[in-house]
Amino acid sequence: MPKEVATAERSSTRRKSGRREEILQIARTLFAEKGFESASIREIGDAAGILSGSLYYHFATKDDMLDELVRPFVLPLLKQYEVIAHSDADAPDRLRQMIQFGLQNLVQEPDLLKIVANDRKFFAKSERFSYVEEAWQDIFQIWYGVLQDGVRQGQFRSDLNLHITLRMIIELLNGTVDWFRPDGRFTIEQVIDTQVELLFGGLTPR
Amino acid sequence: MPKEVATAERSSTRRKSGRREEILQIARTLFAEKGFESASIREIGDAAGILSGSLYYHFATKDDMLDELVRPFVLPLLKQYEVIAHSDADAPDRLRQMIQFGLQNLVQEPDLLKIVANDRKFFAKSERFSYVEEAWQDIFQIWYGVLQDGVRQGQFRSDLNLHITLRMIIELLNGTVDWFRPDGRFTIEQVIDTQVELLFGGLTPR
DNA sequence: CCTACCGATCGGTAGG
């Protein structure tokens, strides 16, 4: 069963690396939409206009595709959080910047953020991808340090359980991944503002 | 009460219903752990000590097992939120009670809460299970009404985007599903207290 | 509840 689309795409002249990159972006979208394990190589092939078996001309395994997407995203993410967390600003300012950075990322790299946030169970059980869960642990530590600083300096309340508070903040950011749409009725700036305001000030008027 | 529902459903097979119920609870655990689609009928059969094919002596389809677990959980959940939301208490009190109820549920029915929270994508795309997503929409509306009441009566800040605030609160509760463990280092009371305190008062000291 | 299967789909491969 020859496909017109597939034929048309094949006849166009493209460099190997360009095609490879195209397929990778298609995989990225599908992994984000359906989750890594639920997205099949046949779906990726269909979307790319080739047979699933032909994907293995470009990539050795499905895991390789995921790794090639996730690794160059996760490590800079972790480093960026470190940079913000260790700046000279005071704790509330650093926390604000981290929330802002995390949510801005949601606009710039929504797919990759969805993958690392939603497929945590898969990463955790896979030896090869243990670095993803480790990065999450490191990111937790970084946030925790900022919260501690704020409490020490009297800028954050000292009567809150910081571990639970941290979990709440992270869940808040990761949860946003599943409902925020850049073309929806809210801008990311509105979301950042609301999350910062609620986290810092709470619901009760001052 | 769930007992009455169960009795009505299988009144003609009372003696065999014990085994049926056992299998259902095994399925519940696996659905919660791995997600509905990732949990295979062979795993359920193995855990129950029978062959996967033999499950179909008790249930017509895998979907039937899920429906039998989820339906009697979701509808009372929605109703309970309605009862709390329409009580005579003021808005902050009702919100507090709803958070408390939601988190207490996490201790009493962790598996079912995980299923309805984590498999939302599956429920949304399935016609048969549309009632789950509809229940979520209803629950959103109920929470939203309480937030609106609080703003109207000057007990909640009026400068927050309520839609975003609502999303945050729901994500917060649903996110708790994935990290809270009853045998962990925090009690559910600590989690309730911290979440209520942070949501109402914020991080900044008064 | 078991035996003995079914067609569909999964990730992946040999050879061109």
Place this chain on the structure above:
DNA sequence: CCTACCGATCGGTAGG
């Protein structure tokens, strides 16, 4: 990148 497959696993079934 295609053809033509592979073994494993999926949800489910007929007959006892």
